[in-house]
Amino acid sequence: MSLKYKAHNPDGIYFVTLTVVEWADVFTRRDYCELVCESISYCQQKKDLIVYAWCIMTNHVHLFCSAPKLTDVLRDLKKYTSRFLVDAVKMNSRESRKNWLLWMFKSAGEKSASHGEYQFWQLGGHYVELSTNELMEQRLEYLHQNPVKAGFVEEPEHWYYSSARDYAGEKGRLEVVLIE
Incomplete structure (x- = not known):
């Protein structure tokens, strides 16, 4: 994995995309989405993950986060959620896209020696250290x-799976340390 896709500063806050x-x-x-939230909550409680902002979109997850061993925590998060999300797709009798999704995850798994039968997440992850206030504000806005730019909601705080609710003074789905 490229050095630019790792968290090198153990005290840094990173913008991560999975x-x-x-x-x-x-x-x-x-x-x-709830499986991802439960997994993030577990990492917050058991693996010292601090979440400052987050958003689950339809095909990716953004996090502002930090942890003493962030790369390891996110690797474990991806490994755990991958297994449970694939199982959830398999078990969901109302999943109209089940065969297509499982085929896609299986095809990706066959291309990677480091994965089992299925691969849910793309390899690596995009890590950007938020080393300045300007960069932090820019990425937080983004x-x-x-969800607004995607046309899902009119206001950011209307998206349930986002910390925008917390930043708007409402109670969000995950525990968040607000950036002032």
């Missing part, structure tokens, strides 16, 4: 405006 293979729109189902 993307579903082939940009498949998996997170159109609430139960899949993250919270993502």
Whole structure:
């Protein structure tokens, strides 16, 4: 993996993007989003993950986060969620795209020696250290405006799977340390 896609500063806050293979729109189902939220919450409680901002879009997840061993925490998060999300797709009797999604995850898994039968997330992840206030403000605006620009909501705080709710003074889905 390229050095630019790792977290080198253990005290840094990073903007991280985790993307579903082939940009498949998996997170159109609430139960899949909930699995990601539960996994992030677990990492917050057990792995010292601090989340400052986040947003789940239909095919990727953005996080502003930090942890003493962030790369390891996110690797574990991806490994865990990958297994449980693939299982959730398999078990979901109402999933109209089940065969297509499983075929896509299996095809990606066959191309990667480091994965099992299925691969859910694209390899690596995009890590940007938020080393200046300007960069932090720019990325925070981008993250919270993502659902608005996609046409899903009129206001960022209307997107349930986003920290925009917390930044608007409402209670959000995950525990967030607000950036002042």
